[in-house]
Amino acid sequence: MIEVASRRLSAATLSARFPGATILDVTSKGPEAWVRFSPFFPHGGIPVPLSPGAKGASVEGIWQGLKVFDSADVDLNMIANTTMKGIKRTVRTNGPVRGHRAGIGSDVLLSYHDARLQIYLPAYRWVLDNCLTEE
Secondary structure (H helix, E strand, C coil): CCCCCCCCCCHHHHHHHCCCCCCCCCCCCCCCCHHHHCCCCCCCCEECCCCCCCEECCHHHHHHHCEEECCCCCCHHHHHCCCCCCCCCCHHHHCCEEEEECCCCCCCEECHHHHHHHHHHHHHHHHHHHCCCCC
16 A cells, blocks of 8 residues: 655654555655655656657656746746756746646647646656666
């Protein structure tokens, strides 16, 4: 059985809540090798969904890079970001979110739900299938 819990909970709280469980931090602040499960981890070479031939560094970079705001469109630098820092694009800086582009150069904006299905999940699935083998 797998349980997902907030990183903000202390190890003591998690241990009490899930006695005997193995606790793994798979966030961008987690230890090696578990950090590789973070969507922020820059595996590189991740195909950008709905964008034939385009590659991104991380799942989150692709997600944020295809996000469209009132005052900002696709951000190719975000898609290529390899630092695990500065990846979040916010409404405070860019205005309200209008949706996600259905690929680089597309005129189509996807809803949040459709973008999760057509962008985020395929990119993360590619990472699971191609980047997490033992080295």
